[in-house]
Amino acid sequence: MVPRQLVGDRLFAIVLAVLFGQPGTAQQRIAPEEFLARVTGKTVSFYDRSRGNLVGVEQFLSPRLSVWRGRENRCVYGEITTPDGQVCFLYRDLDQTEPVCWVPYDTEGTLMVFGLGRGFGQSQLARLNDQDLGCPEVPLS
Structure with missing residues (x-):
């Protein structure tokens, strides 16, 4: 049996991939400060736009620190x-x-990022939530 969260994440990614594959979808570049204001205090799941696969999850602890x-x-x-x-x-x-x-x-209220360098180059869809990643405390040094 497939966990409900996994099914939900895959369905979300498929719906967004179909939506963003449609012609005429408005995509607007935003300032890094606006992006960080929207994600600080949130956990963001990043999905490969073309395949819908989960790439990873990032928790934005502050505008200067993430995990x-x-x-x-x-x-x-x-x-x-x-x-x-950037x-x-x-x-x-x-x-x-x-x-x-x-x-x-x-893109019409949904955050996307375009990765630069290191083999990136594919847009990724961002899904925000308030879940903690459960990582150890932030190292001080």
Whole structure:
């Protein structure tokens, strides 16, 4: 039996993929500050637009700090910056030489991001909720 949440997430992703595949859907780039204002204090699930697969979940603890939980189910804290109209993340626990950056969009009230570099390039649909990821406390150093 498939868990109800998984079915709901897949159905949500399919509906959004169909919706955003329609011609004439208005997509507007938004400022990183607007994106962060909308997601701070929320947990955001990101879905691959073309396939509808869950990419990962990020909890925005503040406009400058987040925690990412990807497919491997590991919590990774990220420092957020906003250079050149982008939202960028430098994850503390990964061997990262450059930040992961997104360009945020609003598509008829739904947040989307377009990932830059590191093999990204596909729009991702964002679903917001108030659930805590259950990660350990934020490291202070």
